[in-house]
Structure formats: structure tokens, C-alpha cells
Amino acid sequence: MTDAPLAADALDPFASGFADVAAEFADETGGPPTLGEFLEVLGWSVPTNSDAVDGTFTEPLRLTATVKGKRYRPEGASRVAELNDHVFEDARSLNATLTERIASAGSPSTPQQYASAILRIIRTGRIAFADVDGTEVRRLVAERAKRNTRLSPGDILAIPVEPSGHRLAVVITRNRFGTAIGLFEGVSPDGRPSADVLKAPRRFPVYTEESQVKNGTWQVVGHDEGLLGRFPADPEVYHKPGAYPGVDTGEHGAAETADGPLRMIDAEEAEAVGLAAGRYRQTYPAVFLQKVLSGERD
Structure with missing residues (x-):
């Protein structure tokens, strides 16, 4: 019935x-x-x-x-x-x-x-x-729940975190580095993309993969391409000085886009991204990223 x-x-x-x-x-x-x-x-x-x-x-x-x-x-x-x-x-x-x-x-x-x-x-x-x-x-x-969702730029993801709530992220692009997402500060209690959370984007996007989306753990809870303007369209990954033999990555490190040349960075940017302190990570398996976000405190 x-x-x-x-x-x-x-x-x-x-x-x-x-x-x-x-x-x-x-x-x-x-x-x-x-x-x-x-x-x-x-x-x-x-x-x-x-x-x-x-x-x-x-x-x-x-x-x-x-x-x-x-x-x-x-x-x-x-x-x-x-x-x-x-x-x-x-x-x-x-x-x-x-x-x-x-x-x-x-x-x-x-x-x-x-x-x-x-x-x-x-x-x-x-x-x-x-x-x-x-x-x-x-x-x-x-509508029935969809599985094996193919993400598009502007999709808003709700990532469950411990002990409760969700971190929100927007899909920026997909390229050879993986799926780039821009994260927002704060926790949404029910995963709803509220303005209070979406008003505070983090400076540096991260790259991940889509296994947690495909198995339904991360939900697509909205779509807003207006959020893309808060993040770089082609997010960079960073390399520490001397990361590769024969490749100049500068005194403080270098940044690289998926289809562009290396860009040397200064000490301030290396400090901001965490490269100088050795805590920068350029890509995260989805399960590990979820654990990292669960361990953060606002």
C-alpha cells in the first residue's frame, strides 16, 4: 500500500x-x-x-x-x-x-x-x-537512497564524527590526486548544511577517495556551487624541501597543481600548511580522514 x-x-x-x-x-x-x-x-x-x-x-x-x-x-x-x-x-x-x-x-x-x-x-x-x-x-x-553516487563539484558531504555530529565538506574537483574537498570548521549535529557551519571554510582543501561515499557512510546532503568560490579551483598538494632526488622543491617547499608546474612557497605558507612542522599530509584515505576529523576539537 x-x-x-x-x-x-x-x-x-x-x-x-x-x-x-x-x-x-x-x-x-x-x-x-x-x-x-x-x-x-x-x-x-x-x-x-x-x-x-x-x-x-x-x-x-x-x-x-x-x-x-x-x-x-x-x-x-x-x-x-x-x-x-x-x-x-x-x-x-x-x-x-x-x-x-x-x-x-x-x-x-x-x-x-x-x-x-x-x-x-x-x-x-x-x-x-x-x-x-x-x-x-x-x-x-x-526518492530512494542512491548508492555508488558519482560526486560532482558543489556536492556537500556530511562526514560522521565521534562522539556525535558531522563535519561538512564541499566537493571541489576530481583529478589525478584524487577527490578534492573543502572542509568547514564546526560540527553539524545532524549533518544539515547550516549557514553557521558553512560560513567558516578551512584555508587548505584536502584530497581523499570516495569509498565512504560509495558505501553510504558519507552522505551527499546538498549541492551548492556557490561554495566553490571559497576554495581554490585546482587545489595544490605540497612537497617538503628535498622531497625528490633531482627535483627542486625550494628552501621551504613547493606546491603543485594536478596539471601545472611546481610553485616555490615561502616560510609563512610552509608554516600555515603544516609543512614546516612535519604535520602536513596531502592525501587521506577516506576512513583515515574520518578518524582524523573525529579526533579534532573545535
């Missing part, structure tokens, strides 16, 4: 509750959410650890809408990263109640049952969107 067992008498309170979430969004950003932004908030607010859900929910849960017979694609940049936590907390509380209501029919809610219930709520027309009328939304599908 794919239709959510949501009785007609439950629609009004849920519609009112989710309309309030949209109103909170408008209060914070200066305007109502687009349908895409609203679905993004819901996707980050599903109660994945609840007994009311069947264990196949991903976070974020990606919801794809059909409006007037065409697949919905939002225009413009998402403002979801600008929101404070209370918007997500209110949405999470409503989602928990909604999935419990669905599960009361006899079995835990599936992602598609949840999506079908949200569709019925949206189609009441009670939720104000910036770009569509809720009554025009014809279909809502919960």
Missing part, C-alpha cells in the same frame, strides 16, 4: 501546523518558502529513529513533486541554510506526530506513505508557497 492512512479529520490540524512552519520560514527569510524549500525543511526533519517509521527513511529524505503534470524544479538558490533550528524542531515534532498517526493503522510508516500524507496536506491549499499553489501539486514521491 502506498497511500497513507490519514483520515480526513486529521488533515485540518496537520495543515494548520505545517502552515505555521511555512510562516516561521517567512518570518526568518522575509518571504514564504518555495515548494522546494518547504520539502527540503521536511526532508531534514523526519524522525528517522522513531519506532513509527520502517527504517528505510534517509536523512535528508528527498521528496520530488509533480505540479500541473510536470516534474517540479525550484528556481533560485535555497534559503534553507539560513534558518534557525527552531523551524526544523517544529517540523520534526509535526512529522513525528504524522508518522505515528500513519503507523497507528498497524505497521510503521514507509517513506512513500509519509510522502502521500504530506501531499494530501499540501493539497488543502492551507500552506502558502512563493511559487506554486498547493492545490496544483499532483504527486509527491519519496
Whole structure:
């Protein structure tokens, strides 16, 4: 069964509750959410650890809408990263109640049952969107989790760290050195790419490989090519003085791009990157990088 067992008498309170979430969004950003932004908030607010859900929910849960017979694609940049936590907390509380209501029919809610219930709520027309009328939304599908994801520049990764939370990174490029990612300071409690974390990029990108993405440990939680401007487009790797016989790597070391010549660096840059102190590492296996990030303290 794919239709959510949501009785007609439950629609009004849920519609009112989710309309309030949209109103909170408008209060914070200066305007109502687009349908895409609203679905993004819901996707980050599903109660994945609840007994009311069947264990196949991903976070974020990606919801794809059909409006007037065409697949919905939002225009413009998402403002979801600008929101404070209370918007997500209110949405999470409503989602928990909604999935419990669905599960009361006899079995835990599936992602598609949840999506079908949200569709019925949206189609009441009670939720104000910036770009569509809720009554025009014809279909809502919960996308299945993807494996063996091929990363693209601008993909945002959530890397789990101990004891809890996630470090965030953006994919910069893929070249002969590996997959270059730019890391951000701070920890996201749930992996959500919030503005508070994304505002603090680290100076030096690192290279890694994609095994932890392919096995699902590292999740792609967003895409924002605007973040790429905070990092070099072709990240360099560094070499200490005398690293290779017959190759001049300078007094303090040298930097190399994937397709360019060596660039001699000064003492200040060698100190900043950790080359002078012997703590620089140019590439990391993904599992090891995750352990390194877990050992850091902000």
C-alpha cells in the first residue's frame, strides 16, 4: 500500500501546523518558502529513529513533486541554510506526530506513505508557497537512497564524527590526486548544511577517495556551487624541501597543481600548511580522514 492512512479529520490540524512552519520560514527569510524549500525543511526533519517509521527513511529524505503534470524544479538558490533550528524542531515534532498517526493503522510508516500524507496536506491549499499553489501539486514521491553516487563539484558531504555530529565538506574537483574537498570548521549535529557551519571554510582543501561515499557512510546532503568560490579551483598538494632526488622543491617547499608546474612557497605558507612542522599530509584515505576529523576539537 502506498497511500497513507490519514483520515480526513486529521488533515485540518496537520495543515494548520505545517502552515505555521511555512510562516516561521517567512518570518526568518522575509518571504514564504518555495515548494522546494518547504520539502527540503521536511526532508531534514523526519524522525528517522522513531519506532513509527520502517527504517528505510534517509536523512535528508528527498521528496520530488509533480505540479500541473510536470516534474517540479525550484528556481533560485535555497534559503534553507539560513534558518534557525527552531523551524526544523517544529517540523520534526509535526512529522513525528504524522508518522505515528500513519503507523497507528498497524505497521510503521514507509517513506512513500509519509510522502502521500504530506501531499494530501499540501493539497488543502492551507500552506502558502512563493511559487506554486498547493492545490496544483499532483504527486509527491519519496526518492530512494542512491548508492555508488558519482560526486560532482558543489556536492556537500556530511562526514560522521565521534562522539556525535558531522563535519561538512564541499566537493571541489576530481583529478589525478584524487577527490578534492573543502572542509568547514564546526560540527553539524545532524549533518544539515547550516549557514553557521558553512560560513567558516578551512584555508587548505584536502584530497581523499570516495569509498565512504560509495558505501553510504558519507552522505551527499546538498549541492551548492556557490561554495566553490571559497576554495581554490585546482587545489595544490605540497612537497617538503628535498622531497625528490633531482627535483627542486625550494628552501621551504613547493606546491603543485594536478596539471601545472611546481610553485616555490615561502616560510609563512610552509608554516600555515603544516609543512614546516612535519604535520602536513596531502592525501587521506577516506576512513583515515574520518578518524582524523573525529579526533579534532573545535
